[in-house]
Amino acid sequence: MAAISRDDVAHLARLSRIEMSDAELDHMASELGVILGAVARVQEVATDDIPPTSHAIPLHNVFREDVVKPSLTPEESLSGAPATDGPRFKVPQILGEAE
Amino acid sequence: MSMNYDAAVAAYEPTLGLEVHVELNTKSKMFCSCSTEFGAEPNTQTCPVCLGLPGSLPVVNGKAIESSILIGLALNCSIAPFSRFARKNYFYPDMPKNFQTSQYDEPICVDGYLDVEIETDEGPKKFRVEIERVHMEEDTGKSLHVGGSTGRIHGAEYSLLDYNRAGIPLVEIVTRIVPGTGKYAPQVARAYVTELRDILRSLGVSDVKMEQGSLRCDANVSIAPIGSGKLGTRSETKNVNSLRSVERAVSGEIERQANRLESGERIIQETRHFLEESGQTRPGRSKETAEDYRYFPEPDLVPVTPDADWIEELRKRIPEKPSIRRKRLQEEWNVPAKEMESMVNAELLDVVEETVKLGSDATRARSWWLGEVSRLANEKEVAPTSLITAAQVAEVIALIAGGELTDKLARQVVEGVINGEGTPREVIDKRGLKVVSDDSALMVAIEAAIAAQPDTAERIRGGNIPAAGALIGAVMKATGGQADAAKVRELLLKHLGQG
């Protein structure tokens, strides 16, 4: 069984932006340990000589023509927003900086 | 600071690396058909795809692929026979899917170079900047921060998001580290970005406007004691928005790092922001740990595998390298370097060349475009090339050369063309602008007179010379009495076989 600590789960929860209580972290750590133990089986047959498959059906070069088509109306674009301010999405203050 | 730039580069060897982001000028976005036009009302150029709505799927803009390959070819890169998009996972509100679709370990172009030349104490010197990769990605939306006292991100009470820019195609061009520039690192950096900008412009793949953000540069700088043979810890400076800033940012960073090392401090690997006013950099977000982007191949897109024929077809479209072309044109036209630079900066080199190709004298072509046309364009706040074509300017220049127009009259013709009064000929006709001593100009009036009085002309052809008086009178009237009547008579009779 793969050992996974509460701190590991806390790190993953941070990366995936999910708040978790200590109890949830503990519970998740034990569940994840069991699941990882089971799924780690893939390593038994995944040898170096086997190429990975990311797409089941091997297509390539699927392109669009560079043509402008109608966008949504601003009303439609904003229709699901929890909050708006005029034509913009209104969100809580963004701390930190973009990449 | 205790150590100035000269002292810094006397003690330390700088190493440079540059990442340039270019917004492509495709009509539609990278993965959807929304318009890319700059300056639209917020969120009017958005759709389920670029808003990252649940269920939406991306489809690659073929033109963006073509532009990326063109860039790679112009930078002497190999075009990858197989490349792929990946997802770069991190959360940020101006990125609708909370992952950026980008190329990661399988970029479209690799292993190129760009040679740049700078002036050194020993004269002109060439540096080869090696290109590690050229890859495609998508731009983010824009956030506006409201409420805080400074207007900067910190202290804002809330933020407003506009996703018009989200999904605009970006190409990132990454250099390998550029060693051995010594104290010329800032100049090399500037020369590289300048040359790159000119190449991109000549390819027609981007607007390359640094001030509008369609070309953005991040400068990676590290320093190490001269002779140590080591590489120092690098910083990455963002927000460098002009060619001059590229140079200043690099020199400023070298100076800052040298002072840190001199005072016994370590250099921290970090992102810094360039401050236009002071020429300094300030630290950006400090990260406790390196971000884990969890890249994996984008399952919603399929691999890009350009075949050799397509690549060769595109290779034929690569124009002459701008710096080489400039040198050639400068020699051919015999213009001072400064004038050449003016034309380049005004983005008039192409149209001047076109005008010259249509038969105009290079000096005249240059002075018309940089002078009168640019002056009128400035008044109207538009690009000179949007007012008048190379062919029209060439025609005007030919008319001057042929003696039909003086410079003064020509300016009126140009003004007329720009006002939409028609071709130069039509403007001349409508406004009656002619140096009428000229043979060909007079001939136009003579032909008009003949056309108006065909019977009279026929009589003259039949030998009735005195009948010419009526036509001469008409020509004199048409030219406002400015023509030489004897000359008119001579030309008229010759034209009608009586000369």
Place this chain on the structure above:
Amino acid sequence: MTHIYSTAAQMSAALAAKEVSSVDLTKEHLARIAQVDTDVHAFLYVDKEGALAQAEAADKLRAAGGAISPLAGVPLALKDVLAQKGIPTTCGSKMLENWRPPYDSTVVTKLKAAGVVILGKTNMDEFAMGSSTENSAYGPTHNPWDLDRIPGGSGGGSAAALAAFEAPLAIGTDTGGSIRQPAAVTGTVGVKPTYGGVSRYGLVAFSSSLDQAGPCARTVLDTALLHEVIAGYDERDSTSINQAVPDVVAAAKRQEVKGMKIGVVKELGGDGFQAGVSQRFQEALEILVANGAEIVEVSCPNFEYALAAYYLIAPSEASSNLARFDSMRYGIRVGDDGTVGAEEVMRATRHLGFGPEVKRRIILGTYALSSGYYDAYYGSAQKVRTLIKRDYEKAFESVDVLVSPTCPTTAFKIGEKSDDPLAMYLNDIATIPVNMAGIGGMSLPCGLAPEDNLPVGFQIMSPVMQDDRMYRVGGTLEAALVSKWGQPLLSAETKLAVK
């Protein structure tokens, strides 16, 4: 006389013969929903007005004598994971409570174009993660055969709606068995077409490289008729296959399998499969032999790793696909009291908006993609995928289709496995390999298990873009079984728990 116990093909004929109007047909189904859905809970939203309007439009078109598709006017239940403009689309998640998409998925566009009447949206495991529909934020769906039992998942709502005669047609989506396993445990028919056969545009992604929408009904022919409506190339989906759709309707009607070679996958049966499931499966094989098919045993040795690979690939892709649910642009927002930043609001929203299974998979996927673990987990799983594809390719060299029981057991009790994720995951052991290889898969009923009188599913797998083969085998087997039983498994006479 009510029409709700008819097949879609019969309803289509009755509409064509003007024995019934679409409005009346729709009203009959709406009445049935009102009658039984408090017990079954197949629907999350019933669009009464919209459905009647579509029905009226279909009737008008028919009255006008216009060209009309075979399923025009026939009602359908839509899984709540597909976007329908203006209609709530929750994916069974609290996160999307009240989200109404501003656009139609391609499947919905095609349904509307064919005049199919969309009754409403069906219940599902949250974001299609589950095998029992217990993971819906809006409460479980109950199996019409036994209300204490699960209807399968994730598309339990669609399958239960069919079994309870609330709709003759339904749309499901299948990432690891979410169409076929519910079909198996409710005695209905469900098809996962070849990956790329039906557009994913507007299907809210769980695992992009595995997800596939498909048709569900009570008979093989009805499933084929619906398959024909929704399949086909879509320029909005880069992974859509640009080829003609196989003639599945003709195949479903063919009713013969003489000379076909059918491979029984050794690894998808035996130990771990309920005795009654194995018994009914064997009997079905005998029927196929009696109809002239040749049965051979085939070994696919890498299938035993499919489940492990699936539970790495699907959560990895899901962790990225579900990142967009951050409360900035749509969906619920939690904890925005004006004092905290966007990041904290995202964390609070995702804490409350996602259920335990979704969180479990996001965390698992985030782990599998992390630097340092990628190769061991996600990378290895992608290699297993290659091995599974190879197993299928080898098998299809010698047989026309492959078969197995759809699930190891009949429907289990609600709550029985909800505390044991691994036991729950084992339900999908026979359906997952199909998704890993992108091939087609069908489940159709092959009887009731003697020990519990609950339906058993028979799975048929066909190679990429050869979906007609499974319809041919399925249609033949179904006809033989119905003639053996004297009536379909599901008919007006079937003693269901719902009356």
